[in-house]
Amino acid sequence: MSQQLQNKEKCPRCGKHNLVTDGVSGEIFCGKCGFVIDEKISDNGSERIFSDSAVSKSRTGDRTSLTRHDNGLSSIINPINKDASGKPLSSSMKSSLSQLRKLDSRSTTHNSTDKNLKQALGELLKMKEKLSLSDSVSEKAAYIYRKVLERKLVRGRSITAMIASSLYAACRETETPRTLKEVSSTINVTKKELSGCYRLIVKELDLRMPIINSVSCIAKIGSTTKLSEKTKRYAMNILKQAEKERILSGKEPMGLAASALYLASLVTEEHITQKTLAEASGVTEVTIRNRCKNLKKFID
DNA sequence: TAAGATAAGAGGGACAT
DNA sequence: ATGTCAGTCTTATCTTA
Secondary structure, eight states: OOOEEEEOSOOTTTOOSOEEEETTTOOEEETTTOOEEEOOOSOSSOOOOSTTOSSOOOOOOOOOOTTSTTTTOOOOOOSSOBOTTSOBOOHHHHHHHHHHHHHHHHHHTOSHHHHHHHHHHHHHHHHHHHTTOOHHHHHHHHHHHHHHHHTTOOTTSOHHHHHHHHHHHHHHHTTOOOOHHHHHHHHTOOHHHHHHHHHHHHHHTTOOOOOOOHHHHHHHHHHHHTOOHHHHHHHHHHHHHHHHTTOOTTSOHHHHHHHHHHHHHHHTTOOOOHHHHHHHHTSOHHHHHHHHHHHGGGOO
């Protein structure tokens, strides 16, 4: 894996045509004097930002990401015992290099916090896929989890539950409609554990969560049940009116949205059962009925 | 068969002790 | 820290149209 690619350009320090790219770390350096020209080349093409400036070429590495345990910025000490020109190292050099590697790995991945982070972020990516969430949500989740680690809140709790709660918190913060139930069942963490950790995170990090918008819930349920635009719009009107009367607080947004859709479907004569809506929204039929009682007076 | 009613039980927030 | 209380939601079962 450590093949070293010849590079045609000149070294800016010694002027020799001896530049090499390290296959492992991606660094470009001079094979004669060891001067490092550029680090972390992701591809050799130029990254054109302005269409009219053909002259300016920029080379960048991967963008940094909070979902990488080292933010994607670590450097690697090449594990192959060859020098820059490909010759084997002397034995004294070999032993001091191996000491350096040991120190390096201790300082980077082997302390417990970092190990924890690495594992958690691995799980985060899997969860993100399962719940089909966007990058921005998982970035936010990673940010929250780093804070959680800083505050040492994971002590005595499962990493999976904590990272799942961070993800749920990120959903709430970005107003991405995912219920506690959905998250807990797809990830195999009990609802109790998940909500406990979630509350802890919100409290300790002093997060201000936006009240989850029942209108976005309407959009979600409406699309899974394939209801007409007309019905959805009607349901939104019902909720808007109910909001003015302040009877919405403390009620589950999903339940409210489902009930509003049910009432709206009665008006538009688009027949949908409570059962279907209950399944799509993740609340029970009984809850829908109870919410209906409150919302009924808002049908004109 | 869908919808409504009722009861028992769980879990969490507010508040007092 | 622990207990109580009102309010919410769920599950289960029965009735009604």
